[in-house]
Amino acid sequence: MSKYYGSIEAGGTKFVLAVGDEDYGIIKTHQIPTTHPEETISKTIAFFKENPVEAIGLGSFGPLDINSDSPTYGYITTTPKPDWGGINLLGKISDELNIPVAFTTDVNASAYGEMVKTGLQDVVYFTIGTGIGGGATQKGNFIGGRGHAEMGHQTVKRHPKDTNFEGICPFHNDCLEGLASGPTIAARLQKRGEEVEANHEVWELIAYYIAQAAVNATLTLVPERIILGGGVMSQPLMLEKVQRYFIELLNGYVSLPCEVHDYITLPSVENNGSATIGNFALAASKID
């Protein structure tokens, strides 16, 4: 008999649920708006009661407690999202369904999905959208000692033409997220990214900061590939700009495993679907 795996992508605006087969092919998906935790979690549980699976991979928005030795393992911790701080997301779901649930961050799930899809063991995944997050694997395990990485908030140096913008991160002003996330476009130009022409200078600035994240990940984690997902990366030419700045900033200091076009890439799974594959694989790892 075939095994089925479940995926829960727990996002700030919606929960995306999926059932997959042993080859991680998607059999069924369902979306739930993220409202009050009780309601959202009940609907999630109801879906998997109707569509039973062997195990679930749960990749969530955070910050999360992913330290399995901690008394608050499985909790969403300090999110500013109303009602969701201190919620035992993992416990409520796994207790009710009584199956193994692998628990990590949304971006770790994406990194894991890319790892499975590419067959590489050491990957870094950044999502550049409303916020910026980064997850990474090394020899098939997640990076992060006591907890999960928060690479979106690293410090970066200013683009020489971007000295007046303060940055929008409520914690750090001009960290990576504060200078390069999607909402920085509106903050700089008073219009949305979709309305900004492809040759506007703002894309250069953003590419420069994303390239630094790739440089720092290269120097710290020495991965086989760096994958860039999220809405900002759908801007035409953005990937090329990032690759160009990356080469310029790294300046040949360390060798890469391949050409930059194969080293810094868009996700190999379309429509930001890496997390679903990752969740299926994490679910499988709980029972294999």
Added chain:
Amino acid sequence: MSKYYGSIEAGGTKFVLAVGDEDYGIIKTHQIPTTHPEETISKTIAFFKENPVEAIGLGSFGPLDINSDSPTYGYITTTPKPDWGGINLLGKISDELNIPVAFTTDVNASAYGEMVKTGLQDVVYFTIGTGIGGGATQKGNFIGGRGHAEMGHQTVKRHPKDTNFEGICPFHNDCLEGLASGPTIAARLQKRGEEVEANHEVWELIAYYIAQAAVNATLTLVPERIILGGGVMSQPLMLEKVQRYFIELLNGYVSLPCEVHDYITLPSVENNGSATIGNFALAASKID
């Protein structure tokens, strides 16, 4: 019968050799100036022929090839140091002595020594001296997918009072090493660090950059402790300044495992001796 372990700290100016007992206590040490590779390596081999050990830990200056699947595993790769580029350091030593030799970077050896000494599994070690290097462990293994970390060359944001100094890194100008290594003091002030008063503003600038390295390591690797060694850290008050800027820059975004004074520390082994302990432990790991 007691087992003895060997340590080789292969530095750019000297090789420090040591023999240790099973408790990693130092029984004998010997220093060799780093001259031509043939001469330096012969003297190293001669020392261990006179002082036999079961296995050796070899922590070297680099960059190195530490990927055991690589055809140039054990080589010093692209160092600007005359004659040392492309030298098979590991091979020459292990072939001649015919014992197991663990091979890693000098700063990884230091990180490993601190790990052993503190009993922690997830540590980051930065050395801030003539250059800046960083090594890290996670669950007792070294960070670094395809090779070793080069965290000293990460990008950092400028201190608001340090906008005119270009930086001295020949590859990147104003990376961490280019703004905060020991030689930046002479480049800024035309005198050596030892001659600069403890309340001079330059120490604030340097502390600000080192603090960013600690912030970025915290956000990327989520360690239990960050250890700062090397000559620059012997400046009085430097550690306190780094801790203060760290707290200011991180701004409570993620929780720490303990107070900052226990989280960002000087090495627990005096006189930059962490690498020796680390090498003994790495040697032991080759035969246990």
